[in-house]
Amino acid sequence: DAGITQSPRYKITETGRQVTLMxxxxxxxxxxxxxxxxxxxxxxxxxxxxxxxxxxKGEVPDGYVVSRSKTENFPLTLESATRSQTSVYFCASSESRLPPREFFGPGTRLTVL
Amino acid sequence: QKEVEQDPGPLSVPEGAIVSLNCTYSNSAFQYFMWYRQYSRKGPELLMYTYSSGNKEDGRFTAQVDKSSKYISLFIRDSQPSDSATYLCAMIFNTNAGKSTFGDGTTLTVKP
Known part of the structure; x- marks a missing residue:
C-alpha cells in the first residue's frame, strides 16, 4: 500500500523493557x-x-534511539521504557524540508506500565 | 513560556458558522506558518501553509499571518460537521535544518 505506515498500532509494555516502533x-x-x-x-x-x-535530535530525544539504514524505514527504539514515555507516537515524512509538507502516519499508542 | 501558544478551546459552533482559530508566537524568526487538522485517533494532515505575512485562501479555509503582532489565524467559513477535529498550528524557520514547533491544538465541534 502506498503511503506511510506505523506498527504496531497499539503496544503495552513494562517499565525497563526495550520497545521498537516501526x-x-x-x-x-x-x-x-x-x-x-x-x-x-x-x-x-x-x-x-x-x-x-x-x-x-529534536526537542525531546532523551531515552530514544533512531536509525535509518534505508530511505523508507525509520525505526524508533525506547531503550528502557519509562512511564513518562506513555504517549501517542507519530511518524511523518516529507520530500523536502521546505516548504513544509509533512505526511503523518496513523500513530502508535504506547502504554508503559 | 512556550514558543507557540494556541487558544485552548474546546470550541463548539453551529453548522454554517464562521470559525476563528488562533495562535501567537514569540520567535520572530519563524517564516513558515502551518495549519494541520487532526481527526480523533488519526494522524495530523496539513491543511495549508503560509510563507511570511499575508493571507492564503483555499476553499472555505483562510490562513492569516500578522508578523508584526506575532499572531496567526485560521478562518473556516460555512463550517460543516465534517470540520469537527483538532486544529494544530505549527511554525518553522526558513532553513532546511528547521524543526517544526507545534501549538497544543484547539478542538472544534460543529453541531448540525
Missing part, C-alpha cells in the same frame, strides 16, 4: 520524523532524518 513510507521521501503527542503538550519532535544514515 515506520515505513513508500514515497522515497528524504525526510522522516518522529513526534510524540501528549495531552497538554501538542506534538513534540523526538528525532528527524534528512536522508539515510543522517539523523538529528
Amino acid at each position: 515506520c515505513h513510507q513508500t514515497w522515497s521521501h528524504s525526510y522522516m520524523f518522529w513526534y510524540r503527542q501528549d495531552l497538554g503538550h501538542g506534538l513534540r519532535l523526538i528525532y528527524y532524518s534528512a536522508a539515510a544514515d543522517i539523523t538529528d
